[in-house]
Amino acid sequence: MAIREKFEVDLKELQRKLKELGTFTNDSLIRSLKALETKDINLALEVMEEDTKANILEEEINDFAIWLIAQQQPVSIDLRRIIGVIKIATDVERIADFSVNIAKSTIRIGKEGTIGPVESIRKMHQLTLEMLELSLAAFIEEDVEKAKKVAAMDDQVDELYGQTILQYLKNHEGSPESLAETTQLSFVCRYLERAADHCTNIAESAYYLVKGRRYDLNS
Amino acid sequence: MSETQAQMSMNENDGNKLVYKTNGLNLWYGENHALKDIQLHVVENEVTAIIGPSGCGKSTYIKTLNRMIELIPGVKTTGEILYRGRNILDKTYPVEELRTKVGMVFQKPNPFPKSIYENVVYGPRIHGIRDKKILDQIVEKSLRGAAIWDEVKDRLQTNAYGLSGGQQQRLCIARCMAIEPDVILMDEPTSALDPISTLKVEELLQELKKNFSIIIVTHNMQQAARISDKTAFFLNGEVIEFTKTSKIFSNPSDKRTEDYITGRFG
Numbered sequence: 001m002a003i004r005e006k007f008e009v010d011l012k013e014l015q016r017k018l019k020e021l022g023t024f025t026n027d028s029l030i031r032s033l034k035a036l037e038t039k040d041i042n043l044a045l046e047v048m049e050e051d052t053k054a055n056i057l058e059e060e061i062n063d064f065a066i067w068l069i070a071q072q073q074p075v076s077i078d079l080r081r082i083i084g085v086i087k088i089a090t091d092v093e094r095i096a097d098f099s100v101n102i103a104k105s106t107i108r109i110g111k112e113g114t115i116g117p118v119e120s121i122r123k124m125h126q127l128t129l130e131m132l133e134l135s136l137a138a139f140i141e142e143d144v145e146k147a148k149k150v151a152a153m154d155d156q157v158d159e160l161y162g163q164t165i166l167q168y169l170k171n172h173e174g175s176p177e178s179l180a181e182t183t184q185l186s187f188v189c190r191y192l193e194r195a196a197d198h199c200t201n202i203a204e205s206a207y208y209l210v211k212g213r214r215y216d217l218n219s
Numbered sequence: 220m221s222e223t224q225a226q227m228s229m230n231e232n233d234g235n236k237l238v239y240k241t242n243g244l245n246l247w248y249g250e251n252h253a254l255k256d257i258q259l260h261v262v263e264n265e266v267t268a269i270i271g272p273s274g275c276g277k278s279t280y281i282k283t284l285n286r287m288i289e290l291i292p293g294v295k296t297t298g299e300i301l302y303r304g305r306n307i308l309d310k311t312y313p314v315e316e317l318r319t320k321v322g323m324v325f326q327k328p329n330p331f332p333k334s335i336y337e338n339v340v341y342g343p344r345i346h347g348i349r350d351k352k353i354l355d356q357i358v359e360k361s362l363r364g365a366a367i368w369d370e371v372k373d374r375l376q377t378n379a380y381g382l383s384g385g386q387q388q389r390l391c392i393a394r395c396m397a398i399e400p401d402v403i404l405m406d407e408p409t410s411a412l413d414p415i416s417t418l419k420v421e422e423l424l425q426e427l428k429k430n431f432s433i434i435i436v437t438h439n440m441q442q443a444a445r446i447s448d449k450t451a452f453f454l455n456g457e458v459i460e461f462t463k464t465s466k467i468f469s470n471p472s473d474k475r476t477e478d479y480i481t482g483r484f485g
Binding site for chain 2: 003004007073074075076077078079080212213
């Protein structure tokens with residue numbers, strides 16, 4: 001017999017909002033790399049402008065979560081879930097900010113860039129997208145195995161990050177005119193690596209939700 | 220760790236002094252097996268909360284701790300309850316002595332239809348204290364201890380029925396304290412009180428536990444979370460989980476505990 005039906009409905013609504021933020025951020029990450037690949041300044045500007053939506057969604061999630069705490073005085077897994085949503089919303093919003101950072105780098109490189117993203121950036125980008133989806137699913141589906149996968153993928157991203165930076169520095173040797181572009185592309189690597197770290201944080205929140213204790217998936 | 224092991228470790232690992240040790244307590248009301256193999260140890264100067272749905276045995280259990288349960292016909296028990304090392308279920312244990320050590324506060328405030336003063340001195344008088352000066356001291360000390368002195372000090376000779384519900388309950392706590400017990404049992408002491416009176420009693424408990432050990436039955440989960448050091452969850456006459464209150468309310472070990480405290484029980 002379901003007793004707290006309204007509360008159940010509200011918790012689902014809270015998670016739905018989180019998913020919405022996740023979908024928006026996923027889209028923003030895809031478009032920011034597309035803008036970088038195609039030197040599409042307009043698309044980059046769009047990514048920057050639309051980021052307001054992520055901020056608004058995060059605020060809505062926090063307001064709703066605070067109201068649920070006040071109204072329902074949740075304990076145990078309910079409380080962990082609500083606190084988890086608040087923390088994850090911050091992580092996801094931050095990832096959306098990295099899309100903006102990538103868009104800004106795209107604008108700084110401009111139409112004249114000659115190097116462009118290398119294959120390993122694409123791989124990092126793809127991994128980060130998958131990690132975002134998987135980590136949110138780990139939380140919503142309470143699936144610890146998915147959370148562990150995210151941790152393993154983060155190791156791959158970290159390795160790719162090191163390789164990519166080295167490759168850019170190597171490519172830069174003998175062509176000092178490309179310093180500005182190389183720097184921006186190195187920044188993009190850094191943004192992706194940081195975004196992947198935030199996905200790992202989300203996976204940790206999923207782990208905490210299910211197990212009720214903290215686990216450092218970064219170590 | 221299994222739940223039984225967790226419960227045992229909570230019982231065994233405390234270095235603190237134990238007031239009560241309940242070992243393998245079973246209780247029947249006629250054919251009805253109301254308490255099943257209860258294992259529950261109460262630590263000195265702590266607040267121990269007992270939670271659980273109606274009919275789970277929590278009130279039955281608390282009433283065995285001062286043997287009030289004997290007043291109900293057809294009650295049969297096995298196992299033991301050691302109070303300060305002595306089995307109180309042993310018929311040779313003098314119940315009067317037990318009740319001077321173990322006071323009780325009930326759900327509904329139940330002052331005597333007497334003056335505030337007479338309510339407090341009732342117990343000490345029974346125990347033979349006649350000296351007016353000593354009785355005066357007991358009255359002030361007990362009423363201060365129950366955080367009601369300032370509200371009633373100018374009307375000690377008026378009838379206790381003139382007090383508000385919250386004041387009456389604190390008077391009952393003062394009456395309980397007047398015999399200087401070791402343990403105070405409380406059976407839903409705030410369920411008939413308004414929120415402010417409830418908070419006053421809760422605040423009071425934090426003071427009281429410095430000098431007394433308190434065992435409280437409550438239906439109010441947030442209250443258990445706010446006031447107690449340990450919480451026992453009873454269900455169908457069994458202790459399902461007994462551990463630190465912070466653990467019970469943030470990450471209980473047993474699914475049944477979780478379903479109950481999150482309000483999904485039924």
